[in-house]
Amino acid sequence: MTLAVAGIVHETNTFAPGVSGLxxxxxxxxEGLAAFSNRYFGTRTTMGGVLTAASDLGIQLAPGLYTAATPSGIVSAEAADTLLAALVDSIDETTDGLLLIMHGAMVSEQYQDFEGECLRRLRDKLGSYFPITMTLDLHGNISPDMVRQADVIVGYDTYPHIDMYERAVEAVQLLVKTIRGEVRPATAYGHTGMLVVPQGMMTELSSMKEIMERAFAIEDDPKVLNVTVAGGFPYSDVPDAGMSFVVTVDEDRRLAERYAQELVSLALERKESFNVVYASPKKAVAEALAWPDGPVILAEGSDNVGGGAPADATHVLAELVGTGQPALVVICDPEAVKHAYQVGVGGDFAMPTGGKSDGVHGKPVALEGVVRVLFDGHYKHIGPYMTGQQAEMGKSAVVQCRKLAVILTEKRVPPWDLGHVISAGLWPEDFKIIVAKSAIAWQTAFGKFAKHAIHVDSPGCCSANLHHFDYRHVRRPIYPLDLAPEPRLGP
Structure with missing residues (x-):
């Protein structure tokens, strides 16, 4: 048996500044087996899981195009069509099936449902009966079209996402069983009519934990092949944004529909519990300073790099200057990095920093300090999230501004791994306050060190307060924008 594998991964924030090009x-x-294997074999990524599962099952792989980009603003029309054409052309139609790796919340200027468009083009090439299994992020905005076009959808079960490897293995196994005729997948889809912010989706807490536990219990039914709980991505303003469920069973569609309805009802009963408590930057810093020990994490979700934000917001940075306690923040500012390199290690740094992407994420803050470290920004994930994955912050610098340490980077990199900090020669426990430009996923880097965490409410394209945004495309009514959500089942 030979399986094709390919994918395009991007989490698109339609409220983020700028357009994402190719x-x-x-x-x-x-592209190709050698490049795919060299980069991902032995990593705990989706791609690493595909490679391991294929090896264990004695299956040959025929990798086509796989590409991914850090979450950012809407994808340009030109880039979208180039990517789609390249992926479809790269698939070998003589293979026995396709494992498609995508995010579920990719949006381009012309395709609000990018994943659905990708599946439609693949069906045009491969035919209606060619087996296709798709993996998705837990933050995917799943559309009815995606469910109709894919034989099986397998989403991550954890947030922070530490099970992508296992879900890839599961997806390969289900694809193989489908090809061999051991199962005949039948799917049902349920959308809650709810937008949920990432801070409300941690799978080990509160209602999300309860929903996941019920999903796992449903999977214990011998007829059930997979239950995917998609929390959704509220910062993609598209018709199908929001929390949804896909239940895949062996043949019995009515059973799948019954389980999907149950999960939708369970989520709606608990809709208010997904709201989060947050503090203004000034109050958050004051609370952190008053906390007896550290590090205290200030989760600046409004500038969540993993959600497409620019990573240069200064609302919290401005409150930290001159506080007198050891604090750490990472700011993406290529201009500031260039200045740090010009003055060199030990040189005096003085320039307005951050707040240069737009008018929403704050104004530049005047920083004065000493350049302590210059480095290339390369590191490899050593924690539980995508272990072994390469990361690149571009040219980077550490500037010490009295008690405040600022890591300046050329590129935006989410704080998903401890390498984000230790590659700069810094250690989390040396700081009373750490600003994490993340909603929840920072826990895979700093969770074991944190003594306390505070969600910060500040302006930004990933704000936890969804009433800050001007939604124009999401299907209404939807909670919390509207008090009475309208769930829907299908496809």
Whole structure:
């Protein structure tokens, strides 16, 4: 048996500044078995899981195009069509099936449902009966079209996402069983009519934990092949944004529909519990300073790099200057990095920093300090999230501004791994306050060190307060924008 594997991964924030061009995808672009294996074999990524599962099952792989980009603003029309054409052309139609790796919340200027468009083009090439299994992020905005076009959808079960490897293995196994005729997948889809912010989706807490536990219990039914719980991505303003469920069973569609309805009802009963408590930057810093020990994490979700934000917001930075306690923040500012390199290690740094992407994420803050470290920004994930994955912050610098340490980077990199900090020669426990430009996923880097965490409410394209945004495309009514959500089942 030979399986094709390919994918395009991007979490698109339609409220983020700028347009994402093809260049955003170049840093993680592989074609062919050698490149795919060299980059991902032995990593605990989706791609690593595919490689391991194929090896264990004695299956040959025929990798086509796989590419991914850091979450950012809407993808340009030109880039979208180039990516789609390249992926479809790269699939070998003589293979026995396709494992498609995508995010589920990719949006381009012309395709609000990018994943659905990709599946439609693949069906045009491969035919209606060619087996296709798709893996998705837990933050995917799943559309009815995606469910109709894919035989099986397998989403991550954890947030922070530490099970992508296992879900890839599961997806390969289900694809193989489908090809061999051991199962005949039948799917049902349920959308809650709810937008949920990432801070409300941690799978080990509160209602999300309860929903996941019920999903796992449903999977214990011998007829059930997979239950995917998609929390959704509220910062993609598209018709199908929001929390949804896909239940896949062996043949019995009515059973799948019954389980999907049950999960939708369970989520709606608990809709208010997904709201989060947050503090203004001034109050958050004051609370952190008053906390007896550290590090205290200030989760600046409004500037969540993993959600497409620019990573240069200064609302919290401005409150930290001159506080007198050891604090750490990472700011993406290529201009400031260039200045740090010009003055060199030990040189005096003085320039307005951050707040240069737009008018929403704050104004530049005047920083004065000493350049302590200059480095290339390369590191490899050593924690539980995508272990072994390469990361690149571009040219980077550490500037010490009295008690405040600022890591300046050329590129945006989410704080998903401890390498984000230790590659700069810093250690989390040396700081009373750490600003994490993340909603929840920072826990895979700093969770074991954190003594306390505070969600910060500040302006930004990933704000936890969804009433800050002007939604124009999401299907209404939807909670919390509207008090009475309208769930829907299908496809």
């Amino acid at each position: 260049d955003r995808f170049q840093s993680e672009w592989t």
